[in-house]
Amino acid sequence: MSTSPIAKRTVLDRDWQFSQVSSQHWLDVKESWNPCKVPTSVHSELKKLGKIPDPYKDLNEWEVQWIQEGDWVFKTSFDIDEFQLKQDNVDLLFDGLDTYCTIVLNGRTIATTENMFLSHRVSIKGVAQAKDNELELRFASPWHEARLAEEKNGGPKPxxxxxxxxxxxxxxxxxxxxxxxPIIMTVGPWKDIHLETYPARIGDVRIDTTLTGSQYNVASLNAAIVIASSTSNAYKLDVTLKDAAGHVVKSVSGHSPLDAMKWDFKDGEIDGWYPRGYGEQPLYTLEIQLKDKDGALVDQSVKRVAFRSAKLVQEPLHDQEGTSFVFEINGIRVFCGGSNWIPADNFLTEIEPGRYKKWVELLVRGNQNMLRVWGGGVYEADELYDACDEYGILVWQDFMFGCGLYPSYPQLNDSIKSEAEQAVIRLRDHPSVVIFAGNNEDYALAESIGVMDYNDNSGNYMNSKFPARHIYEVLLPEVVDRLSTVFYHRSSPYGGKTSADQTVGDIHQWNVWHGTQEPWNNWDNLAGRFVSEFGMQGYPDLRTVNEWSDDKSQLFPQSRVSVNHNKADGFERRLELYLMENFRHAFDMPSYVYYTQIMQAECLGAAYRLWRRNFKGRGKEYTSGALVWQINDCWPCVSWAIADYYLRPKPAFFSIARELLPYTVGIARKDIKKLKDKTTSAFSEIHQEMQLWGCNSTLVEKDVLVVLETYNLSTDKRDKQSFNVKLSANASTEIWAGQVPGQPIRTTDAQVPEPIVVQARLYDPTKPDIVLARYSNWPEPWKYLTFPEPNLKVKVNGDKVELSSEKPIKGVVLDVEGEDAEWSDQALDLFPGDTQVVHAKGLNRRAVSTRYIGDGSA
Incomplete structure (x- = not known):
């Protein structure tokens, strides 16, 4: 019996060359053939050859725009041994071609492509030869091909x-x-190219798992295994399920590929997969061997399997209008605190192995449990989804449509259908993937220009003013329902009377920064049932800023280079709006980096704090998720990311992480003005009121001690009180409400309120030396405050940094000279008597510097 499969796959990654070639757009191009790797892109290869400058530096983005308007050819040659050539099937498999490509083998056109997201299997039986097969990939200009398609099929759209x-x-x-x-339109073979030869092969493998029962401990597995052969009944399957330790859980031999396979497991025989924070993530391996009638191994496949049930619950709520939008995994309703994901680079082929996993590990460090793969990028690399499976990060997956009134016509729709089928088949077996959404913000755009008619439910949309409804409401849901058990959502955002309805579905809350540009202390009024986008900009690490130009004279906030590295319209006005409303700040680059980062940290931390409060238990899931825009960047820049292109977390990353701990404590305060009676506007009382609450994301109630302390920055007067509280399981709990301790009632707006800092600390009564959570609430805006000298003490012992102060401090950021250390916390508020410890990997005996609001450096 053969010990290696007869089916053989060879990666064609050697002896490639590329060149620009003449076309109708570029006449008389002098061809220049240069060796290259594959997968790759034209930009990457030209940069390596020194023929273009680094597009990420200075203004160089604009020096490389010509590339997308040229035509390019990649070519190689390869041999096929006689045994392979005699197989029934000889195929070339192109995992991804970017984007408009004519494939030529030995002078014959064998296929054309026009969809970056599709893989292509092309039979070359009868075209291939044993020696010197010449393969050419002729890429047409993506800019011009898209322009021609636009002209042919309806013209520009909003x-x-x-x-x-x-x-x-x-x-x-x-x-x-x-x-x-930036505007960087890549060209080239962006995924692997394979030669495959086989008499038969394992094709599509669909695995559906469920976890049921009162304790969600009864499991089943259904597998449909398709064999690519005209005589599939001549083959048999051996299928084995193994646990993580390699122990066989169940197996079958000689199974017919014509029959679906169903396995039922006994109570407790299989362990369920849970989101991080709610349980473990056991992963199993399903090994499939395809054998011929003589028992020879023909092909084999290894698939990772996990057992879980996932659904999206949308049901009426207690005491509020609308419906919930809450993910339920194995019967547990989950508050989804997480991030949006954009592609990690403009040059996808330059993302080195392990980088996706590092991003997911960063999510884990930040206590996050959901990642939304946004619809303007790509269906991401397997490494990203695999890491989410391993770490228990739920995945919200958009289809690749974003912010546009897309056309809908037969040729395009056929391509989209194939794209959707391939995407669903590839992603459906990941336990992390719990939702497919049709697009990003296309319904919101349609509403904004008046072409969305919610009264039209005819299903006949291709000739309407919003033709892409056919894609989102007919084509995509059919594919998802036919090929998976994953929930389908028409769009993000979507639901209710409009896509901005705060009571139904998900919303993108951009009335902070965009829209009405609300102050962020209004986040509580801006909540939705699930907030799948919101954000605030902040500069990246100063080290990253230094990367975008070698001309140090350009490293100030208003330089041409700095402006080019922030692509948001009106960003200077909006940054300054929020900075000036809240801070006194300077304009040198280190100060600007610090204050935009602290602003971002305060803004986003407040959103998670206020919205998690709305997750009040079963039937009261008034807000069930908050996904910040965004976790990452695709180049070194200023953006809404909470970690920059180089995976350097911004302070906002840490403020969010604190709000997503298993136990948290929150405070809100507001001035309440009450007129003496309805006959006057001059005589009133102004009360400064506060509310105190706690959150518990574990599945058991928690007895806690809450200590509430106040500190008057002007008088140094302190006050303290405590509460014994039982925090409800998997919910928030209201603790106390009343006047801010020590704050007198004012009778006129001319009376300045006392500058009282309020800190709440949460303890486990059985471990009184350990602070489970803390939060310091400072009077806002901070620009009105006179910050006292705090006498900050920094004690370093190895990789442990101990921070203490004699008076409250706001916004402490730690740093070192040289390459950054890996900090466990940042953007800290300190309170006297409450020493905080930060762990830092890679200090290497370096001195730790600090910066905080009011330290005199602004």
Whole structure:
């Protein structure tokens, strides 16, 4: 019996060359053939050859725009041994071609492509030869091909971000430029190319698992295994399920591929997969061997399997209108605190192995449990989804449509259907993937221009003013329902009377920064049932700023280079709006980095704190998720990201992490003005009121001691009180409400309120030396405060940094000279008597510097 499969796959990654070639757009191009790797892109290869400058530096983005308007050819040659050539099937498999490509083998056109997201299997039986097969990939200009498709199929249509021809191209939309990314339209073979030969092979493998029962401890597995052969009944399958330790859980031999396979497991025989924080993430391996009638191994497949049940609950709520929008995994309703994801680079082929996993590990460090893969990028690399499976990060997956009124016509829809089928088949077996959404903000755009008619439920939309409804309401749901058990959602945002309805579905809350530009202390009024986008900009680490130019004279906030590295319209006005409303700040680059980062940290921390409070238990899930825009960047820039291109977390990353701990404590305060009676506007009382609450994301109630302390910055007067509280399981709990201790009632707006800092600390009564959570609430805006000298003490012992102060301090950020250390916390508020410890990997005996609000450096 053969010990290696007869089916053989060979990666064609050697002896490639590329060159620009003449076309109708570029006449008389002098061909220049240079060796290259594959997968790759033209930009990457030209940069390595020194023929273009680094597009991420200075203004160089604009020096490389010509690349997307040229035609390019990649070519190689390869041999096929006689045994392979004699197989019934000889295929070339192209995992991804970016984007418009004519494939030529030995002078014969064997396929054409126009969708970056599709893989292509092409039979070359009868075309291939044993020696010197010449393979050419002729890539046409993506810019011009998209322009021609636009002209042919209806002309320009409304959109946000980029150029209108992108709507006619099944190419990653962010490459046309976005409000956080450059215009870089890549060209080339962006995924692997294989030669495959076989008499039969394992094709599509669909695995559906469920976890049921009162304790969700009864499991089942259904597998449908398709064999690519005209005589599939001549083959048999051996299938084995193993646990993480390699122990066989169940197996079957000689199974017919014509029959679906169903396995039921006894109570407790299989362990369920849970989101992080709610249980473990056991992963199993399903090994499949395809054998011929003589028992020879023909092909084999290894699939990772996990057992869980997931659904999205949308049901009426107690005491509020609308319905919930809450993910329920194995019967547990989960508050989803997480992030949005954009592509990690403009040059996807330069993302080194392990980088996706590092991003997911960063999510874990930040106590996050959901990642939304945004619809203007790509269906991401397997490494990202695999890491989410391993770490228990739920995945919200958009289809690749974003911010546009997309056309809908037969040729395009056929391509989209194939794209959707391939995406669903590839992603459906990941336990982390719990929702497919049709697009990003396309219904919101349609509403904004008056073409969305919610009264039209005819199903006949291709000739309407919003033709892409056919894609989102007919085509995509059919594919998802046919090929998976994953929930389908028409759009993000979507639900209710409009996509901005705060009582139904999900919303994108951009009335902080965009829209009405609300102050962030209004986040409580801006809540939705699930907030799948919101954000605030902040500069990246100063080290990252230094990367975008070698000309140090350009490293100030208002330079041409700095401005080019922030793509958001009106960003200077909006940054300054929020800075000036809240801080006194300077304009040198270190100060600007610090204050925009602290602003971002305070803003986003407040959103998670106030919205998690709305997760009040079963039937009262008034807000069930908050996904910040965004976790990452695709180049070194200023954006809404909470970690920059180099995976350097901003202070906001840590403020969010604190609000997503298993136990948290929160405070809100507001001035309440009460007129003496209805006959006067001059005589009133102004009360400063506060509310105190706690959150518990564990599945058991928790007895806690809450200590509430106040400190008057002007008089040094202190007050203290405590509460014994039982925090409800998997919910928030209201603790106390009343006047801010020590704050007198004012009778006129001319009376300045006392500058009282309020700190709440949460303890486990059985471990009184350990602070489970803390939060310091400072009077806002901070620009009115006179910060006292705090006498900050920094004690370093190895990788442990101990911080203490004699008076309250706001916004402490730690740093070192040289390469950054890995900090366990940042953007800290200190309170006298409450020593905080930060762990830092990689200090290497370096001195730790500090910066905080009011330290005199602004």
């Amino acid at each position: 959109l946000w971000n980029g150029a209108s021809n992108r709507l006619y191209s099944r190419k990653a939309q962010y490459g046309w430029g976005w409000d956080w990314g």
